[in-house]
Amino acid sequence: MRLRPVAGIVLRQLYLFRSSPVRLLPTFAWVTIDIVIWGFLSRYLNNIAGNHLNFVPNLLGVVLFWDFFTRIMQGVTTSFFEDVWSRNFLNLFASPLSISEYVTGLVLTSVLTSLIGLMAMLILATLVFGLSFASMGLMLIPFVLVLFLFGIALGITASAMVLRLGPASEWLVWPMPALISPFVGVYYPISTLPPWMRAVGHLFPPSYVFEGLRALMNGEVFSATTLLSGAALALAQLVLAGYLFARVFRYTVKTGLLARYSAESVG
């Protein structure tokens, strides 16, 4: 893999951020709104619950992690959509750029933007609402890593879907995190769900993260093996997503879909 083409993909996105601040809106504005809403809701719930429960880590903490996952996934898809919107596939793929270089470029772009977003969220949640992850210490790292891996995997899968089905299928991508959230126990324990939803939830690595987060925040014992299972699942899904994208790309080259790809080629 060559570094220059990967840097090219990242640089393009930085140019777009620099020239159009509106593109930074999803990175900062929506997460800020989420933190503010859930922060005040947590505070309100703390008031009516008295000293028995602290909703700040249980609600605001998980919202922060969920937003991070969403940003990661959308970081990949948004970079990909830039090429869809500017009809740039012919210029890109008639070049020496390999699929692995292209996807790595999308992933690095997502890492950069989502880490900036995460820092902004952490600062706001800590300063305004007193959210602290100090009790979790180094355990934060594997949690973030699993969400990161799954966010990347889902972003690549969603991009492959848009490449295969056409630009209009973009509208199926945006609600993906919302569709997953009921199954992975973001706001409630997985045990609350009926068995079939629990089974579905265990197919998604974030379910292991949020179960672990909740256990740690409430001072309960949490199995590291469970988290490792989530990490292994996320890693496997990442490999599968890369394979899927490469396979879809080969299909679009074989059928002529890539050469014809434009706003009119909605399938």
Place this chain on the structure above:
Amino acid sequence: MPAALHLSPEPITSPAQPDTVLGVTGLCKSYAQVTAVEHVSFNVQRNEIVGLLGPNGAGKTTTINMILGVLAPTRGAIAIGGIDVAKRRSQALARTNFAAVYATLPGNLTVEQNLRFFGLIYGITKLASRIETLIAQFDLVHLRHTRCGVLSSGEQTRVALAKALLNRPELLLLDEPTASLDPAAAQTVRKQIRELAKQESCGILWTSHNMYEVEEVCDRVLFVSHGRILLEGDPRALPAAHGVHSLEELFIRLAREPLHVGSVSPEERSG
């Protein structure tokens, strides 16, 4: 009623030579029941400008897309600088570049940003100086910080040509590069491309519907219709060889009578 043209019933194949920058052999592309390109074979040599001519839907852009690796052939082989596109895609595509009216550069990046972006994609070393050279060569100095989306057609063509030359390609593919230009701008672009073919020592495959332009620029032309190469030769000699007055007349007759293929000698095949 003019007599039917005598065209080649067999696929035309030019033997590969040491200076061959593009070798296309037995290229076919079929979609379900439709055959878009059928047994197309040709070469492009270094310092040569070859015109790929034919009516709309003849298979020109399909052929170019296969050379660029964005469309897989059903059968056949393509080699750029001797490297097989199917087997070593990245290495082969590093030796070529293209400009086409339907492949505009991202309009939300400036001229300089686009050149830097694609320069990195093509892995160009000493990119900054290469960009400066091309910006000066295509008179883009005053437009370097302008977004490509707001440029005129002529300016966009110049930027696309600058991008197409970033990697000093051995093979340059130009799909109707002057289609949206006024006559003066088109003349300037033709002059620049002719000079480039000499200076950069590259081979150029050029498609156009402007027969005057083809006669002026191309060393050799390939007439394509219904996915097959029907005629090949010097654009200045072909009309007389086929009993017509101009290349345009020859084009029109080929477009209207593409299936009147008779048996001809190998000499007649190449005009």
